[in-house]
Each structure stands twice: as structure tokens, then as C-alpha cells.
Amino acid sequence: MGRVFMVDLEGDIYICKHCKTHLSKDQDIISKTFQCTHGRAYLFNNVVNISVGVKEDRMMITGMHTVVDIFCVGCGSNVGWKYEFAHDKSQKYKEGKSVLELFKISGPHDSNDLISDGDDA
């Protein structure tokens, strides 16, 4: 579908497990304590090479949020979601940030963290 434009990241990076497209950097991690249906997830400040889906209101553990699903531009797999709007004041810090599911990405993270008290999918 056209010539996909991909940005390259430097340093410790997280990439899509399927097609190895660069997605984010270790330095951009805000929180490691997120959860999704497939397991652990990290909250990132900035994610690249993704396209967004339709805006949806979802009820999560921490309250109602407006989110969009994000997809890797290389292979189209759903790698996580992005927070567009948080209804709860205490959750406002998440707006504009993205969650990447560890199940979908490869990177320098340790895959033996099992406990979490963060957000849910």
C-alpha cells in the first residue's frame, strides 16, 4: 500500500515482534506497571511508526477513558492503544501517551515481571 514511511530510532529501542519496525525508545518509558488482556504493558511518552484506529470510550480499572487502538505501520498488528482523553482528573497524565503490549514487542525489557497494579485493557 504505497511506500510506507518509517522512522528509525537510535539507542535502546522497542520494535514490533512481527516485522521489527521501530516503535519506541527505552528512554520514553513512563511506567512499567500497566496490564492488558495479554499480560504486561508499558506506558510510553512517544511512539513512532504507528497508525491509529477509531476513537472509543472504554471503561478501565482506573475509570472511563477515550482511547484509540494503535497499529504497526509495517505489518498492521495491533500493538497497543493511545490515551486521547481521561475523564478522571487523576488520570490526565496519560493523555497523549501510548501503551505498548509486551506480548507484541521485543526490546530490552525483562519478561519476568508478573505483578502489576496499573491500568487494565
Add this chain to the structure above:
Amino acid sequence: MENGLWEVLGSKGLLKKHEFVRILVQCLYSLGFNKSASCLEQESNISCKSADFGILEKQVLSGNWDGCVAVLDRIFGDSMDRDTRNTALYLVLKQCLIEYLKQGDVSLALNVLRKQAPILGMCKEKIHRLACDIVYSKEMESCEADSCLVQDLRKNLLVELEKLIPLPIVIPERRLEHLVESAVLDQIDTCLYHNSWDAVSLYKDHCCGRDQIPSETVQILMAHKNEVWFVQFSNSGKYLATASSDCTAIIWQVLDDNKVELKHTLESHQNPVSFVSWSPDDTKLLTCGNAEVLKLWDVDTGVLRHTFGNNNAGFTVSSCAWFPDSTRLVCGSSDPERGIVMWDTDGNEIKAWRGTRIPKVVDLAVTPDGESMITVFSDKEIRIFNLETKVERIISEEQPITSLSISGDGKFFIVNLSSQEIHLWDLAGEWKQPLKFSGHRQSKYVIRSCFGGLDSSFIASGSEDSQVYLWNLKKAKPLEVLSGHSMTVNCVSWNPRNPRMLASASDDQTIRIWGPGKPNRPENRLGDQLR
């Protein structure tokens, strides 16, 4: 005055009638209608030549130098411009001295010089210089005081004096013509569709329509078996090259009636071809792809001449450009290690820029004069490198850049950003901010744009909504949006020799050729103009 010559004209009363009539008379004379001109002079009692100038003319042509000086003194009067007055008197003095010397009247000449020099405030040095000027001048070379020659010299003097005399005694040449042309140029300036240097009609205010720019599909080219990612006209506008994800490139020929037909299919690449570049003399074509090597082809025969590097060495080239001599080329790699390399057409490496300062090259171009190389590095940096002075200028954009394109005169370049904006920068580096254009759609793919039309006054771009967008550089919003393709338009190219011909390449596997549209309906015109 009887016919009210002190009246004003024009709807706002800004034009003086007697001035208007005077420039009309001047215009008639300059067009050669001497009888009509003098008739108008009589009828209106306004003459083109002012009374003072008439007197001056008589004095000069009859060699009455004292009279001449008297008129000039009166003309300049108490004007503050002493320098111009002195220059005029100096010229008269010089002519006078030349004439006396030619007649052999040396003592008379010396007398005049002695009298005039202090009046003109001439110091010794100036007098000496004047003397040298005269003695060594061309006019003194011929031996005889030819009366014809003298008259010619006097006429020349008059022309020189005319340049110094202030308004309104003398008015600039062809004044009416100049005023009308200024008005027409102003109208052209606000005409957003303007695309040719043909003479415009004076009968109505100038305003072009869609028939001046490519806005209708005139031909659809189907030959590629997959998405077409790149299209570019040759420098002569006689050929077109397209590159596709079907791993081929095609050279097309533009016929005299502007119809396009297939000339050669270039097969050799094993991966999608995403970029081509015509040599400045249009005899050679370079092809390359994001995961592909660089290949050189002969345009006339379609034969592969050379492959640079090879796939095993991983020397993938994302874009390339030629130098004006059509034998040196430069290419940038999408591999951070390979950098930028300059080759000659025989395959010899001339120069290379490698190392940690050279990240992945997104796009690359060389200015038409071969002096500067513009490189877009992943993903927000533009570096303009002057190959002669080795000076480098860096522009950092705030959003990722997907492609680069230089204007035909090499003075400007545009970059497409994935934030759906096109930024126009000047090569000289005088602008602090770029000009920005938007309206098209771009978020995932590499969308390319180009300059085009008369004097590169337009920009065209592809878009992810399957349309072609056209802008006039004067307005940030699109001038025209062309529909026709059924999928993302990846690349566009405006024919450099035919301002009314545009080509677009799309994921729908076709290339569309666009030509002049139908003229606008009068009702739709209100939105066209800048005012």
C-alpha cells in the same frame, strides 16, 4: 484655461488632466504618430516638450553656450541639487571646449575654461582631468571640424542633459506604456492560475482560470503490474520515467501531440523500485529502491549499463542525484553505515561521506548548478552542503520529513512532512521560517511533491486520499484538487517544458496525465483571487 486643464480625472480624482494629456502626446510620438501627436498638442494647448526644454534644445543645437548655461541656471534655480546642476554644466563646458579646440580656437577655449572653472567650483585636479578627457577623447581624433559630427555631438549632449533635468521639465520616456504595464503586472500578481507569458488583453482586468493549469485527466497509462511509486519527466520534457513495486521502471515517450507511449521497460531489479533520476542531458537514467541497489540505464536503448555495489554487500540506495556534467552522480543509502557516495558513470567511486555524522538518508538532491547538495537525514534534519566552500547549513524540522524536491531554478526546495504539511525553504538561507502548504492527506506513506508551471509558481503533491493537490505559491490552501485515481497518489511530476502537463503515480497501478481544464464558470470565480 478654457477646456479645464487643471481638472482631475479618475473615479477618485487622483489624476491631473494636463499630465494625462501630456503623456498621451508623448505616447503618440513614441508610437510614430507624429501628425496626430502635434494635432493633439495644438488642440489641447499642451506640448510634450516643456517650454524651458524647447529653449535649451535650441541653444544646444545652435551652439549658443552662454544661452545654454543661462537656461540651465534657471531650470535648476534654487534647487538643492547642486551636484546635478554642476554635472550638467560640466557636460556643457566639455562640449564647448571640444568644439573650440576642433576649430583650432585654443585661446578662446582657455578663456572659457578660466572663466567657468571657478563658477563650477572646479579644483586644479578636476581641471587637469577635464583637459585629459578632452585631449584623449574620441571626438578629438578626427582632424576636421565636420559640421555633421558636431551636430551629432550636440544631439548626444542633449540626450545626456535630458537625463539630469528634473521633472516636470522633462518626463521619463514612454511613461504611459510604463503605467499600463505596471497595472497589468499587478493584476497578474493576483491571478492565481496564471501560467503563461503570453500578452494579456487590456480590455478587461486580467484573471486566468482552470484552463491555464493541468486539471483534467487526458490519458491513463497502464503498464505496471503493481503500485507505481515514482514518476518524473525528463529535463527536456520529452520523456517520462516511472518506478513501481513490481520491480521494474518504465521509460515513456511524450509525443508531439502530448500523448504518452511506452518506450522501454527496464527489468533487472529484484526488489521494488522507488526512485529514478534523469541525467541532466537526459541520456541516462538511474533507478534505485529502498531495499535495492543503484542501477544505471541508457535511455535510448533501454539497456542496463552498470550496477553500483551489489545486493549481497547490502548497499541499498534510497535516492540519487546527478551533477550537471551528466557523468558524476551521488547517492544516499538507507543503511546508516554506507553514507553518501559520489560515483562516475563508469562505476568508480570519487568521494564518500561516511561515519557517525551520516545517519540514514531519506532523500537527496543536487542543485542544477552542481554547487550544493541537499540531504534529508532521518528523520527531521535537512543539511545543505556547499560543495565548493564546504559550508554546511542545517535546518531542523519538527516533524518527520518524507521527501524532498528542488525548484527548476535551484533557488527553493520543498519537503513533505508526515504531519500533512509541505514546507518551502529558500536555498540561500535568508528565510527564518518556511512557507507552509496544507490540505492534502499524508500520515503513513511517502508522498512526494514537486514544483511546476511557469517560473515554478505552483506546487503539486500526491495524497493518501487518492487525489492530486495543486497550490499556487501565494496561497497556503490548495488551488485545485484533482480526482481520478482510486488509491493513494504517491508521486507527481510537472513537465518542465510544458506548464500545462502533469503526471501522477498511484497505488492503483496507473499513471495519469493531466492537461488544461475547462475554463471556470463566471460564478465560481469570486473565490479565486487573493483580494
